[in-house]
Amino acid sequence: MxxxxxxxxxxxxxxxxxxxxxxxxxxxxxxxxxxxxxxxxxxxxxxxxxxxxxxxxxxxxxxxxxxxxxxxxxxxLAVLRQANSMTMRFTIRELVAFGRFPYSKGNLTAADNEAIDQAIHYLDLAELQHRYLDELSGGQRQLAFIAMVIAQDTxxxxxxxxxxxxxxxxxxxxxxxxxxxxxxxxxxxxxxxxxxxxxxxxxxxxxxxxxxxxxxxxxxxxxxxxxxxxxxxxxxxxxxxxxxxxxxxxx
CATH class of the missing domain: 3.40.50.300 (P-loop containing nucleotide triphosphate hydrolases)
Known part of the structure; x- marks a missing residue:
C-alpha cells in the first residue's frame, strides 16, 4: 500500500x-x-x-x-506521464523493452524478453510490435506506452x-x-x-x-x-x- x-x-x-x-x-x-x-x-x-x-x-x-x-x-512503481514523446525512432518492441531497464540496465536477458513478449501479447500488439511509433495511431501509441509499463512489472x-x-x-x-x-x-x-x-x-x-x-x-x-x-x-x-x-x- x-x-x-x-x-x-x-x-x-x-x-x-x-x-x-x-x-x-x-x-x-x-x-x-x-x-x-x-x-x-x-x-x-x-x-x-x-x-x-x-x-x-x-x-x-x-x-x-x-x-x-x-x-x-x-x-x-511505474509512471506514465501526460506527454509521452520520443526524440528517437523506436518500434513498439524497442519501446516496451525500456520497461525492463530497472532490471537489466539495457542488457536484455531471456527473462527480460519473456516479460516483453508477455506485455506485448497482453495488449494484443504482437502484429504491430515491429512497427515504428510514428506509424501508429494515437491510441496504438498509448497502448504501446502502457505495454512498456506492464513490462516494468511493478x-x-x-x-x-x-x-x-x-x-x-x-x-x-x-x-x-x-x-x-x-x-x-x-x-x-x-x-x-x-x-x-x-x-x-x-x-x-x-x-x-x-x-x-x-x-x-x-x-x-x-x-x-x-x-x-x-x-x-x-x-x-x-x-x-x-x-x-x-x-x-x-x-
Missing amino acids: IILDKISKAFGQQRVVSDATTDFEKGKVTAVIGPNGAGKSTLLSMATRLVSPDSGTVVIDGKAISDWNTAELAKS DYVFLDEPLNNLDIRHSLSIMKTVQRLAHEMGKAVIVVIHDINFAACYADHIIAMKKGCIVANATVNDVIQADVLEDIYDTPFNIVEANGKRMCLYY
Missing part, C-alpha cells in the same frame, strides 16, 4: 496541493478526478517522487519514499490522463486494460482522468480534488452523486443508471 499523509506542495506563492491524505491499495483501480488546476497531476508527482512535497510523508509498503533506492523504486502503476486525445474505441480499450491490471494482476492502478463516466464504470475508488484539496475520497457510488459532483465542478449533474453503473449527464 502507498500512504500519503498530509502532503502539500506550492510553486512560488501558489499552493497547488494542501494537506492531502489518502492511500492506494493493490488490486484496485483508483481514479483521480477534478477540474483543471485542482492539483491532480501534482498529487501523482509527489506520490511517485517526481516532485518532493513541501510537507507531509509518502510511504510505500511501510518504507518512506525518500528512503527508497532509485533502482529499487523503479521496480516497485506493484503500483500511475497513469496521468492516459485518454487524452483518444477516440472512444481506444479509450475503452485502455480503461479495460487498466481494470485488468488491477483485478487480474493485482496491481494498484492510479489514473488521473477527466471523463467522469469512465471513472464511474472502471474504477473501484474515486479521489476527487478541487483547488488543491481532496474533497471526496470514497467508493464510486458515494462519489457519483449529483450533489457531490456539483460541489466539485460547480456544474449541474443528472445521474442515471445503465447496466448497473451510475452515469453522469451534464450539458
